[in-house]
Amino acid sequence: MKLALWFIVSIVLALALFGSACNRTSYSADDKSKIHVGIVFDIGGKDDRSFNAAAFAGVKCAETGNWPDGTPCGKPSLNIVLRDIEPGNPTSIEPAMRAFAERGYDLIIGVGFAQAPIMERVAKEYPNIHFAIVDGVSELPNVASLVFKEHEGSYLVGMLAAKKSKTGTIGFLGGMDIGLIHRFEGGYEEGARAVNPNIKVIQNYVGVTDSAWNNPGKGKELALAQIGKGADVIFTAAGNSGLGAFDAVEQAGTQNGAATHFVIGVDSNQNMVKPGFVLTSMVKHVENAVYSIVEDLVKGQFKASFHVYGLDKDGVGYAMDQNNQNLVTPEMIQQVEDAKKKIINGQIKVIDRMMQ
């Protein structure tokens, strides 16, 4: 028994040493004169190549002036101290926020709709600390709500999907079945119908719990089922599970060197995940929203109100780059740009399915 105990203790110690070696900065070394920003990610984790990744890119840009991969982000570093926490499960979100609040951080950012009620509880107890919630809303005087008009961006990629589809059937793959994701789905369907009123939209959700964001195996099965039913363009809004749909369209194969089925990425620009198979990505510029809220705080202009990012503020959009320029014709872009102008000046009103 003793040997086992020593074995376990030594493993724990080794991990602790290893961990501290990786993480060179210690909390005691923080410079108190700097603005402290803490960010608490969603269950997907900052490496979901999607929504959380975009939020991380925003704070990283504010901290260092670079994207997480080291390339310049085109904005100045704001000289802040940044700490992030990735909760392993929903119950560790609140302790994570409280830990930042206890240490007297200046701004605490929560990522994801699920954190809004938790943030309300914590923010009430720390009225002197600034909070910001991405994708959630709160009316407390010290909480800024960063929300996006996902339905507008989804409308545009829905148009692209309908233009690209040869079968007249397109798919939508959502992660967790919640109002926020219905907003993506609704806009997508509306945009597709604007191009082709008879188009068939198959919609699937991975699940109803938060493990639905982390199940690429099931995401792939759902995408394959949609392909089996004739869908040739699939829009994913499913975090890591959506990556399964990328595998599925690739598996569906190519004809004369060109892909027959396409996927539309979400939140971050995912065009480079499987070049040639990704029609476009419905980007949600969480990084810009997060950067500007940090910038506001640094400049002393923090406003605890609703910050709404739609097409008008470039908060959402569709991604074009060298990976998909051969998949989207100038004529398609022309039509989408027209619709974009009409949405911005109010001629087209995209229904927000979350509010229904």
Add this chain to the structure above:
Amino acid sequence: MRDLFTIALIWSTVRLATPLILAALGGLFSERSGIINIALEGKMLAGAFTAAAVTYAADSKLHLGAASPWLGLLAGMSAGIFIAAIYAIVCIRYKADQVVSGTAINILMFGLPAFLSGAFFLSSGSTPQIPRDRLIPFTPLVIAILLLMLTGICWYVLYRTPFGLRLRSVGENPEAADAAGVSVSRIRYAGVLIAGALAGIGGAYLSIGQSSLFTRNMTSGRGFIALAALIFGKWRPVQTLLACLLFGFTEAVSIQMQGAIKLPAFFATLLRQTPGDDIPIQFIQMVPYLLTIIVLAGFIGSSRPPRALGIPYQKEK
């Protein structure tokens, strides 16, 4: 209804059942020897992460080309064995409580891949994506044949070899087996390590067969479902295979059902939805579990575990 039952459904069933079958057959060896295997989930996660990480490294760093997924598979299997070895030492040598130490392994494996992916890939819980031509190239048909063969081998080993007889006797009555000259702990080590190997392969299938990367917690409960299938299959190889196939089938049906079947008028009024609407996804997701309960209650009868399951063996002095 007709477009629900297609050939695609069969392949989907095979793909969804594969990790379950591998893990459950592995668990079978461990549980028949008397060691509860609640750590299947953790072993699958270890296998999935190691397989993806090694395949990626073998392809992009060592340029092994088409050999990479096989190296990854081997590594995934070894990772399963390694975790199983820790579990075996704790449970067999030090006679720790099997449920508690199994749970500890599961919790460790929820966190460890996230930590290691940070060290190796500057990521937090996932590996980089592996190109499609570096994944295990088996079609569902090949996999189905291999799984049938594997089940046959398991059956043969368990019921027709001296090792199988010893394994079963150690799980039923270790005192008698010991008196007959069988080394209880050696047999149990073998059982747990086989479980680790198979669960590791099951995990590897998830990350480098079905998907193309490891993401945090990607097994999402499959280890526990495998355990349920094992109990459901009364700790027998063929029945366990059928149980896994049933779980895979119900999940495949629920996947095909989503958006394909409209709500019949009667239920629509019952659920206060418009007839012709899609069936609510919450309901569809219930289907596998509902079916399981019905089958369990109606057709299976009582399921008796090996008698010495969960009891550490103390040799009489």
